[in-house]
Amino acid sequence: MSGKLMVNPRNAYGEALIDLGKKNKNLVVLDADLSKSTKTIMFAKRYPERFFEMGIAEANMISVAAGFASCDKIPFVSTFAVFATGRVYDQIRMDVAYSNANVKIFATHGGISVGKDGASHQMIEDIALMRVMPNMTVIAPSDATQTSKIVHLMAEQKGPMYARIGRANAPVIYSKKDVEHLKLGKGVVVEDGSDITFICTGTMVEPALEAHKILSREGIKARVIDMHTIKPLDEKLVLKCAKDTNGIITAEEHSIIGGLGAAVAETLADNGIQTKFLRMGIRDMFCESGEPADLMEKYELNTKHMVKKAKTLLKN
């Protein structure tokens, strides 16, 4: 990926919060002793009176955010994905989802590319956990530009929302203009193609774009969908891809159970669509410590494996 502009989506999050903080005095931000990592510290420095350090007490933080929302504040709550969902499932369920509270949970460090911290910190179940929650919107932005746009949309639209990004720097996919008309719940066709479709979310979009290039050199036209919103899923687009191309591969830095792949499979099955189909993701296991790139290779979540799987799927 040399030569590509790399920007950390976490910084884009921090900058977007500052921008929103200027526009809307009802925006408040909460963090649980990870503000330097989640980048909410950028907001904290600019608007200290609207930043609330909650300490290492995530359960309390989620319920506090719901209290803020009941007073027409727009709370953005941040911590690592593992603590932002699994640890506080009941608080999100009662105080956010069941209460349909306008709380925005923005998690960083999602997926296995967290790297060396190991499986304790590699959250691969969060999308599934949040997807099963009634009233919850679930989002995984794919680059810094899209992250910024999505943070703005989250603040503008009412309702409980969960978004997750990774830890690492990410290649820039979009210009500001590209994301101008982005809508939550509406997937983006980043590259068109008629042979096979990659439906990807978050950190898996960029490797799919690379796979598209390699495959096209071999005469295979791969469509790449950036499915930034996993719930509500853009079912229309999924069905269109099933019709237009000869197979679908889903890819996510998440368990193959309950995430994007599962959502797409459910949509296909519900609509009686038979197509060649493969889910790329973590196959019902915990991973391990390691360099992000080595982990993505070992757990088959990179461009090389996408190319390989696309060819195999089309051959079968």
Add this chain to the structure above:
Amino acid sequence: MKGLDEKEIKEFELTAVKVRKHIIEMLYRAKSGHPGGSLSAVDALVALYFHHMNHNPKKPLDPDRDRFILSKGHAAPALYAVLAESGYFDVKELKKIRQINSMLQGHPVCKCIPGVEASTGSLGHGLSFGIGVALAGKLDKKDYRVYVMLGDGETNEGQVWEAAAVASHYKLDNLIALLDRNYLQIDGNTESVLRLEPVKDRWSAFGWHVIEINGHDFYEIIGALNKATNIQNCPILIILNTIKGKGVSFMENNVDFHGVPPNEMERNLAIEELTKVEKKLEAQL
């Protein structure tokens, strides 16, 4: 005490009896629910809604209102009865509690029940929710206060202590917790299930101003609430020493009535007992 005469106290007591009668009827009809912890909480709720809190049933979303959060959500019948008697919704709704297609769910739900601030039922959340409301009030420079009722058994939950630390850290003197100290939880006495004492010292150590009173004495309850409004720079805990099942002799201090509704005979006995007290109070007024 500011203009609080004996007649007013009798009126509160009369309201409390009416609320207790509603609770018995609701639980009897629903054939499920929690009598013990509903009955113990009644007097503090009546003091808050009929005397102390700044609220208007006609404007349940008034941004300047005082807020009450029932963290021990299983005492929903007590809250619903007090809200109905205050005028938030028709008293007739009470009969429909826990029935399909009715507004009144088994545990409180905000947004669909007028006057209910937070959805509760899973224990340990309410104090944290109250912190959010209290912090928002400070941020907006509003004068409202936030009242959160906790069950004593509920304070087994770790989240309560996260909240206790945070409320104190932010010096939330607009946050008043009321602890329904009835000494009983489902598996028995609070001290044998998971020791809570020394309750006062624990909360004091967390930086709270603690007031301990008889939770069934209106003079004491209202006195403590008044005192709480004058405390500055720290959150306030009012320990309400209460009797589980208060007001119905055979339910008092009886752990079997934590989550079991009265049968027909028990309901008749309870209503008869409460009606006697009601008649007596009415005669005195």
